[in-house]
Amino acid sequence: MVTIVEITILGSGASLLSPDRVLAGLMIEITGKPLIFDIGPGVLHRLSCSLRDLTLIEHIFLTHFHVDHCSDVPALMQSLWLEGYDKNLNVYGPKHLENAFQGISLIFPYLIPKLPLKLHVISPGYQSKTEDWTVTAFPVEHGDMEAYGFLIEAEGKRVVYSGDTRPCAETIKQAKDADLLIHECSLPDRMKDMAPNHTTPAELGALAAQAEVKTLVLTHLYPELLKELSEALTSIRRSYSGKVIVPRDTQVITI
Ligand SMILES: [Zn+2]
Numbered sequence: 001m002v003t004i005v006e007i008t009i010l011g012s013g014a015s016l017l018s019p020d021r022v023l024a025g026l027m028i029e030i031t032g033k034p035l036i037f038d039i040g041p042g043v044l045h046r047l048s049c050s051l052r053d054l055t056l057i058e059h060i061f062l063t064h065f066h067v068d069h070c071s072d073v074p075a076l077m078q079s080l081w082l083e084g085y086d087k088n089l090n091v092y093g094p095k096h097l098e099n100a101f102q103g104i105s106l107i108f109p110y111l112i113p114k115l116p117l118k119l120h121v122i123s124p125g126y127q128s129k130t131e132d133w134t135v136t137a138f139p140v141e142h143g144d145m146e147a148y149g150f151l152i153e154a155e156g157k158r159v160v161y162s163g164d165t166r167p168c169a170e171t172i173k174q175a176k177d178a179d180l181l182i183h184e185c186s187l188p189d190r191m192k193d194m195a196p197n198h199t200t201p202a203e204l205g206a207l208a209a210q211a212e213v214k215t216l217v218l219t220h221l222y223p224e225l226l227k228e229l230s231e232a233l234t235s236i237r238r239s240y241s242g243k244v245i246v247p248r249d250t251q252v253i254t255i
């Protein structure tokens with residue numbers, strides 16, 4: 001059977017380091033073409049394991065401008081340049097996108113002229129479309145930081161990526177009956193007070209149950225959550241009875 005939509009979890013860690021998990025990154029390949037969502041520290045290296053040709057990348061979607069979600073952008077640009085990249089690199093992100101690239105051009109002035117870049121500032125409901133896929137940005141709740149999740153629709157399938165967020169109604173709406181919800185699950189329930197702008201297992205279980213998603217994938221996992229993984233899964237199971245995946249980095253999920 002030909003697999004049409006393949007999701008690779010490039011990085012499933014969060015900002016406190018785990019030896020076997022790099023920070024936020026996700027690749028969705030649709031008919032062999034990769035879309036990248038977030039590209040945090042270490043994700044470029046994971047791409048070297050998971051993508052046979054880096055120059056296939058034409059679209060990078062950034063959920064927000066915390067370092068753990070975007071720091072490998074200049075490193076990727078340098079690699080693409082050295083690979084002889086000759087396509088348009090489309091980068092989508094919240095309102096500071098242009099400032100971010102001005103910053104890159106100040107620190108690494110040689111990089112910007114080397115690549116045909118197209119920057120797309122996103123806002124709630126922003127859509128990017130080709131004949132093979134549609135990506136829709138929706139606002140999530142991540143404290144003072146403007147942040148988005150993305151709904152990816154392709155081949156009749158619906159995948160939602162939360163980015164960083166506390167549980168929010170918009171995610172439930174966008175993820176309703178989704179084939180796959182890839183949602184952050186940062187810290188154990190007992191640590192909720194330390195991370196009010198993130199999601200805990202109990203909250204995620206309730207959200208996934210309400211959205212009635214077919215499969216739930218946990219990501220943005222802090223070491224404390226991983227140490228208490230079985231308790232976290234029990235907590236999710238109290239509300240949600242669908243399939244739950246705790247991926248390792250570079251794990252491929254097909255739908
Ligand atoms: Zn964040």
Ligand SMILES: [Zn+2]
Pocket residue numbers: 014015024066068069164220
């Ligand atoms: Zn984060």
